[in-house]
Amino acid sequence: MTHTLFKQLSLLLLDVDGVLTTGQVIYNDAGQETKVFNVRDGLGLRLLREAGIPVGIITGRRSMALVHRCNNLGITLLKDGVRDKTEALASVLKEMRVSAAETAFVGDDLPDLPVMKRVGVPIAVADAHELVKQAAVWTTCAHGGQGAVREICETILKARGQWDALIQRLFA
Template sequence: MSDALFKQLSMVLLDVDGVLTTGQVIYDDAGREIKVFDVHDGLGIRLLMAAGIRVGIVTGRSSMALKHRCDNLGIKLLKDGVRDKAAALASILKETGIAAENTAFVGDDLPDLPIMRRVGAPIAVGDAHDAVKQIAVWTTRAKGGCGAVREVSERILKARGDWEPLLKKLFP
């Protein structure tokens, strides 16, 4: 796949379970949900935002763990508890003024198909369902929750020519 598609991106939207996490759901004895996020993915998100790329979340589930992670990373665009991801995308595009063809979505499973069919750069994580991989323009080597979002971030930033300048600026 050519990096030309990634050069035009202004926004990256992410699923959560299976993309930012491994997809496992863990509950403690009090019934609170626990999510494990990869710090490398977090830095990748921060790098995208530092380059002026909007980052948002579109997920079918809601959790306080996710809200805390978004607060920590500075992600303001959060659509959780979403049943219709295509409708959520339409709302986001209207809200941000960013075109679908300038948007990427990173997904892993069947509920992600409707949104992936409508963005300019549908991306699958390495352990995504085969149907998701079939419509993706690119599939990461890394599995969801294990650095896949960081891999996406680096690929986009390198395609746009932002990688080296960001490294020099942020890590002199």
């Protein structure tokens, strides 16, 4: 059933802390926030975008580390410092001209539940809160920040029949 849902996707949206990162927030002595991102997740997102599937971020926190990572990956759909993720979702859907039914959102914790309940393909990372897993149609094997996003990207591309041709075109 999950793979059928992936075939209709027009947009992948992600939370950040606990999804693109392990959920740890690191501050240096100067008080600057640092985040650690997984390079394999980054390649997965690039592959997804290469296949024509836009990627966006909806997160409650703001950080320059995230802005730099999005710039590095070419992700321009960034809604950070969001107080109401459902309002941000509505804005993104309107901006991208896609329906909630053809949108996936990846979450890990309680603030993600309202968005997960409004999209067609809610996804949880392996170490997500139990209520988030219950709201998801699919849960990754990998933990947030440790390859979960790459797993999602590959699964979407394979379900859509785009994986082999994409790998052949880019890496053969």
